[in-house]
Amino acid sequence: MQGGLEFKTEIELLSRVHHKNVVSLIGFCFEQAEQMLVYEYIANGTLKENLSGKIGIRLDWLRRLRIALGAARGVQYLHDLANPPIIHRDIKSNNILLDERLNAKVADFGLSKPMVESGRGHVTTQVKGTMGYLDPEYYMTQQLTQKSDVYSFGILLLELLTSRSPIEKGRYIVREVKMAMDTTKAMYNLHGILDPIVASSTSPRSVEKFIDLALRCVQESGIGRPTMSEVVKEIENIMEVAGLNPNAESASISASYEGQSRGFDDPYSDESLFAYSGDYPSSKLGPK
Template identity: 65%
Template sequence: MVYRGMLRTGQLIAIKRCRQGSVQGGLEFNAEIEVLSRVHHKNIVNLVGFCFERGEQMLIYEFVRNGSLRDSLSGLSGIWLDWRRRLNVALGAARGLAYLHELVNPRIIHRDVKSANILLDESLNAKVADFGLSKPMDNSELILATTQVKGTRGYIDPEYQKTLLLTEKSDVYGFGVVLLELVSGRKPLERGKYLVAEVSSSLDRKKDLYSLHELLDPSIGLDTKPKGLDKIVDLAMKCVQEKGSDRPTMGEVVKEIENILHLAGLNPNAEAESTSASFEEASQDEFPPSLKEEELSLS
């Protein structure tokens, strides 16, 4: 359960509370503290503190006002993401993942990259969240052997699923699915159909809009042929290649998205614009009431 709360300083916070007695919840609780206590990046959600008293396990994060990318794409948040905003979200999330893969020691594999785990702040900047399944990897390691597949259906790397061998390229696959969500607005798995498979079977680069008219989200303005749309689709398909060795690194993904933004006449280093206040009304019913102040014990 996630609550919205406020510290005595007035700072809004999100409180993730583990179900008491949950073994899996306890493991994820420890994993998130281990990861988030040593990572600091504007595109990664900030851990404010935690509680581990009287049988309670709670993680306290900065409150990210505009919910998840999945909420926006599905219309739940009431926020419209035009093409420019979607490109900015893609770049921010990619930068956060590249930081985990390339600049943290030991490196971190998120292992559950999906649109529901990419949050949007008041300026619609992307923040990667939910590190309960993440795995640190020593810099000498290229592959991590696991005992079971973890992740969310529709985003799971098929190579990892077959071999149980986890690499950074598993996150790249999940990010490729997120890119396909950004261009289609669709979930990665709907009515038994996988988005990756649907795009792969329909894709024809010789035709207008790659012959993906029925799969693309009309709200991004297809009449004007959004600049860079074809290149984002190309990048997404590189990321979801069957073999991890055929996929780019997240650092390479960042550079490619920056190039796409340049081609679209946008500045990849510009801050996203503030969004409307429409979320304020929508958010009131989205979160349970705040925890009482005396229940918060930050360690």
């Protein structure tokens, strides 16, 4: 429904990218104004669906770490190895797909932007993305950089920690975490915000380091955020702290949740605040 430009962009970009953590485009159809993209089949749907419990797969802390690493490697590939480099511009849990072995694959390149303006480090462009994941610096300056994807990825990391949507009942996840955080206490005093599965992790230090990384990614200024290459290395280090080999293949799909859901509110019950993915009007605010 977003039109021919996004359709053409996705075909052009996905025809050039090949990585195990990026969804593969098999073909497309454009006949009688019907626009169809044919992707590889991804058995376990979106990360968003899995975090909400709709799929019935239990994402324990170790599986969440593997998903974070796979998604980070996919975005790093787009930034560092694709030619030209690609800024995804719409990193979110709805655009991370999980295959039959729960390997993460980055999807949906309709809003993506190739970095063809070499040497400048940014692309000046109309603001597009999904509210809640949108880099505030990009929103104010209209200058899109790779660090804009890093910001969105930081929000994704907070979703993996909390199983909450970025904006929920008028509350923004970044602000909620920062307000509740106390680094002198176990798991930074975030037990009330963390998903119970994460809060019960046997490796609290790995959870704390993951929180640290997420908050570095969502620094207001892009200069203060890590690169995706640094994010990948840090997640690999966190996995080792948790006792995982970051280079091992993912295990087969996890067992389903025992019985029905345990009464938690569906974190995605109100999508109206953050689901829109597309253009935003220019901000009237100037950069700080």
